[in-house]
Amino acid sequence: MATEIKMPQLGLTMTEGTIGTWKKNVGDTVAVGDALVEIMTDKITSEVESTEAGVLRFIAAKEGETVEVQGLLAIIGTADEKIEVAGSGSAPAAAAAQAAAASAVKREVKASPAARRLAEEKGIDINLVTGSNADGRIVVADVEKYLESAPAPQADGRIKASPYAKKIAEELGVDLGAVVGTGPEGRIVEEDVRKAAAAPAPAKPAAPAPQAPAAKAPATAKAGEPLVGMRKVIAERMTYSKHTAPHVTISTEINVDATVAFRGEVNAKCTDVRVSYTDIITKMVAAALRKFPIINASIIDNAIVKHEDINVGIAVALDNGLVVPVLRNADKCGLKEINEKCKDMAQKARSNQLGMDMLAGGTFTISNLGSYDVDAFTPVINQPESAILGVGRIVKKPAVVNDEIVIASMMTLSLSFDHRIVDGAQAAQFLKCIKTYLEDPMSMLM
Amino acid sequence: MKKTCRLLEFERTAYDYVWDLQKEMVQQRRSGQIDDTLIMLEHDHVYTIGRAGSRNNILVAADQLKSEGITVVEVDRGGDITYHGPGQLVGYPILNLTAYGKDMHLYVRMLEEVIIRTIAVYGINGHRENGLTGVWTKKGKIAAIGVGVKGWVSMHGFSLNIHPDMRYFSMINPCGITNRPVASMRDFAVSASRNEVAHELQKQFTDVFDVQITPARSKENGCNTA
Numbered sequence: 310m311a312t313e314i315k316m317p318q319l320g321l322t323m324t325e326g327t328i329g330t331w332k333k334n335v336g337d338t339v340a341v342g343d344a345l346v347e348i349m350t351d352k353i354t355s356e357v358e359s360t361e362a363g364v365l366r367f368i369a370a371k372e373g374e375t376v377e378v379q380g381l382l383a384i385i386g387t388a389d390e391k392i393e394v395a396g397s398g399s400a401p402a403a404a405a406a407q408a409a410a411a412s413a414v415k416r417e418v419k420a421s422p423a424a425r426r427l428a429e430e431k432g433i434d435i436n437l438v439t440g441s442n443a444d445g446r447i448v449v450a451d452v453e454k455y456l457e458s459a460p461a462p463q464a465d466g467r468i469k470a471s472p473y474a475k476k477i478a479e480e481l482g483v484d485l486g487a488v489v490g491t492g493p494e495g496r497i498v499e500e501d502v503r504k505a506a507a508a509p510a511p512a513k514p515a516a517p518a519p520q521a522p523a524a525k526a527p528a529t530a531k532a533g534e535p536l537v538g539m540r541k542v543i544a545e546r547m548t549y550s551k552h553t554a555p556h557v558t559i560s561t562e563i564n565v566d567a568t569v570a571f572r573g574e575v576n577a578k579c580t581d582v583r584v585s586y587t588d589i590i591t592k593m594v595a596a597a598l599r600k601f602p603i604i605n606a607s608i609i610d611n612a613i614v615k616h617e618d619i620n621v622g623i624a625v626a627l628d629n630g631l632v633v634p635v636l637r638n639a640d641k642c643g644l645k646e647i648n649e650k651c652k653d654m655a656q657k658a659r660s661n662q663l664g665m666d667m668l669a670g671g672t673f674t675i676s677n678l679g680s681y682d683v684d685a686f687t688p689v690i691n692q693p694e695s696a697i698l699g700v701g702r703i704v705k706k707p708a709v710v711n712d713e714i715v716i717a718s719m720m721t722l723s724l725s726f727d728h729r730i731v732d733g734a735q736a737a738q739f740l741k742c743i744k745t746y747l748e749d750p751m752s753m754l755m
Numbered sequence: 756m757k758k759t760c761r762l763l764e765f766e767r768t769a770y771d772y773v774w775d776l777q778k779e780m781v782q783q784r785r786s787g788q789i790d791d792t793l794i795m796l797e798h799d800h801v802y803t804i805g806r807a808g809s810r811n812n813i814l815v816a817a818d819q820l821k822s823e824g825i826t827v828v829e830v831d832r833g834g835d836i837t838y839h840g841p842g843q844l845v846g847y848p849i850l851n852l853t854a855y856g857k858d859m860h861l862y863v864r865m866l867e868e869v870i871i872r873t874i875a876v877y878g879i880n881g882h883r884e885n886g887l888t889g890v891w892t893k894k895g896k897i898a899a900i901g902v903g904v905k906g907w908v909s910m911h912g913f914s915l916n917i918h919p920d921m922r923y924f925s926m927i928n929p930c931g932i933t934n935r936p937v938a939s940m941r942d943f944a945v946s947a948s949r950n951e952v953a954h955e956l957q958k959q960f961t962d963v964f965d966v967q968i969t970p971a972r973s974k975e976n977g978c979n980t981a
Contacts, residue, residue, distance in 0.1 A: 319858070319859040319860070319904070320858040320859045320860030320861055320862075322860045323859070323860055327807075330806070342906075344905070347805050347806065347831070349807055349833050350833070350859070350860070351833065351858070351859075351860055351863060351888050352805070352807075352832075352833040352834040352863060352888040352889075352901045352902060352906070353833040353859045353862075353901075353902045353903070353904060354805070354806050354831055354832055354833040354902070354903045355903070355904040355905070356904070356905050356906070358906060627875045629978060660885075667824060669856070739866055
């Protein structure tokens with residue numbers, strides 16, 4: 310079965326890469342971990358390594374060409390199998406591949422089938438093994454000897470993993486290169502892969518999740534918009550969150566007259582700032598998180614970790630997706646500081662200038678859809694956080710105050726929480742706390 | 756517990772020597788023989804040409820380069836041509852990027868952040884320019900960045916102009932950019948020494964990458980260490 314080598318996505322914002330130097334030629338034998346080609350993006354050069362042992366049968370892009378993320382770079386197969394290149398006028402390509410195969414066969418070393426199989430299993434290049442039989446033919450003993458003598462087999466980038474671990478890694482979309490093996494001689498076993506899949510860089514919400522091999526589209530499918538860049542990261546992270554955390558969403562409607570008045574007063578007093586409702590809610594949420602540490606927590610390595618810092622992420626909608634810049638130590642910031650920092654973060658987010666430090670380390674997220682006339686919704690938790698607050702619009706409604714029907718400014722808050730960490734009553738108390746602050750902002754000072 | 760990053764400091768060193776050392780350390784890092792390492796040093800006069808570069812961006816004849824004592828090296832990093840030499844602070848982080856977000860662009864942005872914060876300490880306002888990796892000031896580009904990555908381990912890195920002889924930049928189109936000037940910290944009347952700036956930069960590196968810096972064991976790789 311031939312394997313397609315594709316342009317990897319090496320960063321959140323990478324959509325394409327330029328081919329640098331090919332390190333292997335069509336017809337060359339390659340081992341797992343062999344550098345195939347150098348690719349360039351921004352001011353970065355990176356090597357794409359082979360994930361398969363076999364023969365390089367087809368090169369899809371020449372040096373200097375630009376290939377989009379997940380675009381075909383090369384095909385690795387056995388020396389003699391028929392190679393089909395999807396999409397391109399495959400006749401010349403196939404011819405080239407066949408010619409290459411012929412030359413590859415000539416270079417093939419003599420080895421017993423069992424020796425070949427062993428070499429393939431161990432991910433070693435059979436060309437490197439010296440044959441001990443009379444005619445130089447390689448037998449199993451030679452491969453074993455090579456394995457014993459080879460110093461630290463991982464040093465050259467090869468990955469030792471059990472076949473089952475490889476299969477699981479493929480299913481879970483885990484890059485074996487990033488997995489630390491705990492088996493004999495650092496061999497990667499199933500448990501290592503599962504661990505790696507369960508702990509995707511918890512402190513870095515902006516990091517793209519490990520890439521799953523692209524699903525093969527049915528031959529008849531129309532070319533859609535490729536799932537790349539930020540869209541791909543969002544897709545992976547949202548799916549991961551929904552698969553990982555049992556979400557529960559609760560909501561409550563709040564009379565926010567006092568907060569409306571409070572905002573009016575604040576903005577009247579400080580003419581140089583215009584504090585938004587999101588700023589005020591951020592402040593209130595931070596104060597409430599201080600009282601409910603279990604909401605400001607994550608599951609890391611099967612343990613509940615309550616974070617000391619309160620870092621509130623605020624979702625910012627972009628034309629092509631969204632990002633969640635993080636306001637650090639939100640509980641220690643005054644309203645003016647929150648306002649200035651949030652404005653700066655939103656502006657940077659829209660001009661694609663957010664630094665790493667502004668995207669990482671969130672402990673709770675706020676998503677405000679009020680400006681789109683949304684009342685309530687069920688936001689998806691931003692892993693590895695344990696909850697997210699959805700803020701609805703403020704709208705005037707008839708309300709009952711002191712047994713009289715009056716016009717009041719009402720707002721609905723929706724809180725989604727991870728039921729592995731937080732129970733309904735705790736989440737409700739936390740939401741109630743924010744509600745109390747909104748009903749009477751002064752109570753935040755208590 | 757915080758990640759640790761070893762610090763390996765050199766005085767003025769030939770480019771080739773450190774390039775070989777980097778390649779060796781990338782292999783060692785990949786196989787887990789060493790921890791993350793930040794190499795910091797100053798180079799002898801050298802023009803390095805990245806994968807995207809060409810000798811066409813050298814504007815003087817080969818014999819002039821020779822008489823000036825400048826070598827030209829074609830290297831395996833991203834980017835075009837740049838100059839390294841005395842008065843520049845050069846940093847080569849050998850990091851396993853899987854522990855830092857596994858995002859190469861993010862990594863480059865983090866390096867920029869380190870430099871922006873470092874020069875801010877000296878009152879210089881640095882910024883990013885869309886599509887032009889490096890750190891820019893109102894007087895021009897003050898730091899160049901070019902990175903090579905193998906199996907998510909980084910090599911090459913950044914160079915910050917403290918007070919290099921700017922004449923050497925005029926002999927090339929730095930980074931292949933023809934119409935943008937190169938700046939140094941001296942242009943902003945900063946007279947700090949390389950060691951002072953290096954010390955400040957290490958502090959910022961510690962913050963941005965959230966690591967603890969430890970001196971590398973001396974005699975390792977047969978070199979003098981901090």
